[in-house]
Amino acid sequence: xxxxxxxxxxxxxxxxxxxxxxxxxxxxxxxxxxxxxxxxxxxxxxxxxxxxxxxxxxxxxxxx
Amino acid sequence: xxxxxxxxxxxxxxxxxxxxxxxxxxxxxxxxxxxxxxxxxxxxxxxxxxxxxxxxxxxxxxxxxxxxxxxxxxxxxxxxxxxxxxxxxxxxxxxxxxxxxxxxxxxxxxxxxxxxxxxxxxxxxxxxxxxxxxxxxxxxxxxxxxxxxxxxxxxxxxxxxxxxxxxxxxxxxxxxxxxxxxxxxxxxxxxxxxxxxxxxxxxxxxxxxxxxxxxxxxxxxxxxxxxxxxxxxxxxxxxxxxxxxxxxxxxxxxxxxxxxxxxxxxxxxxxxxxxxxxxxxxxxxxxxxx
Numbered sequence: 001x002x003x004x005x006x007x008x009x010x011x012x013x014x015x016x017x018x019x020x021x022x023x024x025x026x027x028x029x030x031x032x033x034x035x036x037x038x039x040x041x042x043x044x045x046x047x048x049x050x051x052x053x054x055x056x057x058x059x060x061x062x063x064x
Numbered sequence: 065x066x067x068x069x070x071x072x073x074x075x076x077x078x079x080x081x082x083x084x085x086x087x088x089x090x091x092x093x094x095x096x097x098x099x100x101x102x103x104x105x106x107x108x109x110x111x112x113x114x115x116x117x118x119x120x121x122x123x124x125x126x127x128x129x130x131x132x133x134x135x136x137x138x139x140x141x142x143x144x145x146x147x148x149x150x151x152x153x154x155x156x157x158x159x160x161x162x163x164x165x166x167x168x169x170x171x172x173x174x175x176x177x178x179x180x181x182x183x184x185x186x187x188x189x190x191x192x193x194x195x196x197x198x199x200x201x202x203x204x205x206x207x208x209x210x211x212x213x214x215x216x217x218x219x220x221x222x223x224x225x226x227x228x229x230x231x232x233x234x235x236x237x238x239x240x241x242x243x244x245x246x247x248x249x250x251x252x253x254x255x256x257x258x259x260x261x262x263x264x265x266x267x268x269x270x271x272x273x274x275x276x277x278x279x280x281x282x283x284x285x286x287x288x289x290x291x292x293x294x295x296x297x298x299x300x301x302x303x304x305x306x307x308x309x310x311x312x313x314x315x316x317x318x319x320x321x322x323x324x325x326x327x328x329x330x331x332x333x334x335x336x337x338x339x340x341x342x343x344x345x346x347x348x349x350x351x352x353x354x
Contacts, residue, residue, distance in 0.1 A: 006276045032295035035077075035265055042076045042265055044066045059276050060264045061291065 001051045007059040021045040023055075033060050077265045089258060089266045093123050097254050100239060105206035107131045108249070110198050111162075113147030115267045115274050116211030118154055120254050122272070124209065125158055131209065134201055136194050137166035139174020143280050150274060165197050171347055179281075182349055186281035189346050196343035199334060202249040212253040215260035218305050219290045221312040234321035236312055247328070248335050259305060 004011050016023055020036045020043055035042055037056040038049055049055065066075035073081030080088060101107060107124055111117035111133045124131040133155055137144050148164065155162040168174045171193065178193075179186045202208045217236060224232040240251045255263060267274050282288055298304050328334070329341035331348075340348070 009276075030292075030295050030299050032261060032298045033292075035261065035268065037268070041074075042082070042268060044075045044077065044079070046066050048065075058264060058268060060261045061278070 001049070001053060001055060003055045003057060005057045007057075015051060017050040018048070019045065020047045020049060023049065027057075029057070034058060035060060076269075077262070082269055085262075085265065086269060089262060090123065090126075092257050093120075093254050094127060096238060096257060097124065097127060097129070097252075100252055101129065101207055103128070105129075106204065107207045107209055108202045108205040109133050109209045110211070111135045111151055112211065113144075113149075113151035113154075113274075114211065114277070115263050115272070116213055116255055116260075118151070118272055118274060119263055119267055120209050120211055121154070121160055122158065122270070123254065125160060131160065132205075133160055133162045134198065134208075135162065135164045136197050137164055137168075138190055138194065139167045139176055140280055141174075141176055143277060146275055146277055154272070163201065165201055167193060170197060171350065173350055178346070178350065182346070185285075187285050187287075190281075192342045192346060196332075196334065196341070199247075199249060200332075205249055207252050208249045209252050209254055211255060213255040213258055213260050213263050214305055214309050215291065215294070217253070217256055217312065218294060218308045219287055221308060222290050222294065223287065230319060231322050233312065234316055234319035237316035238313070247333070256309070 001016050002011055002013050014026070016026065020038070021031065024031050024034065024036070024045075031045060035058040036047075037043070037058060038047060038053050040054075043049075066079065067073065068075050068081035068084055069079045070084045071081060073083065076082050077085050078088070107129050109117060109121050109124065109131045111121060113135065117133075121131055121133055133151070135148060135151055137148060152162065154160075166174075167178070171178075173181065175186060175190055175193075178184070178189050182189065198208055220236060221233060224230075224236070238253055238256050240253075241248050294305060324337050326335050326337065327339060329336040329344055330339050331344040332341060334341055334343070336342070338345075
């Protein structure tokens with residue numbers, strides 16, 4: 001699965017199948033600090049995703 | 065797949081599908097706005113070009129308030145340029161009047177230069193000088209709307225508790241200002257009932273095209289630690305932030321703030337606790353350093 005992380009403006013790849021919540025736990029990200037977009041739609045934490053999905057992680061925090 | 069609690073659509077955030085989330089979001093903001101801003105009043109939005117202020121501009125415009133935008137260019141290299149460009153594009157698209165005032169033009173120094181010159185924590189002069197310019201250029205308007213969301217307000221609440229400063233808590237809330245109405249524009253926080261995550265989701269769904277940018281100095285602020293701490297608690301116990309906000313709004317209504325003896329700054333005439341306001345104090349120190 002290729003994931004784009006908005007905060008770093010970088011893409012990275014992981015082998016993953018499970019829920020969004022599990023993915024964030026694996027990445028060590030707080031779900032309050034990010035929004036997960038799968039195939040161009042914001043999804044809830046219980047959404048099942050796999051290696052075929054296009055994932056973007058948006059940072060909730062911005063500004064100063 | 066989780067379903068929307070209001071229809072058979074796919075849940076996107078808060079158990080709501082995209083359409084019902086947008087409806088919830090706009091109704092929540094509208095309730096605050098219509099309760100506190102009578103139609104026909106002049107509203108200036110303090111804009112940074114970030115998600116919160118862009119959202120307020122959009123909503124006030126949508127609800128028929130004909131807002132104007134005031135942006136402050138602090139002069140933070142690599143940060144403000146992009147947000148101002150996006151702000152200009154947004155205001156052009158929605159036909160909203162935009163005024164930009166810069167630290168450099170107003171005070172002779174950018175924030176980057178001030179920080180180097182005075183060896184201060186950046187957030188201190190930034191906040192003081194921003195508030196000074198917002199007040200100065202909002203004369204004639206009935207309200208300044210600011211982009212503070214639930215997270216901002218709860219973070220400030222926690223920080224004020226940690227400082228054991230009840231008076232600052234009393235000054236928080238939806239409407240803020242000083243009793244010196246003739247020289248201080250009433251502030252309002254239309255997004256106070258909405259979380260930072262909800263605002264970010266809304267801007268994405270509406271396609272506002274806001275880039276992720278972070279102030280160069282944000283890492284140095286204590287607020288950042290409080291923000292992470294609250295997000296950690298919220299993820300383990302959802303609803304904590306909303307409960308804290310409710311308690312804050314309750315307390316700020318119950319406690320009368322003590323504004324002390326408010327005078328007028330003898331240099332600029334703006335409201336001040338001292339004979340020279342904090343902004344003029346900073347400007348004076350900059351001139352001394354020349």
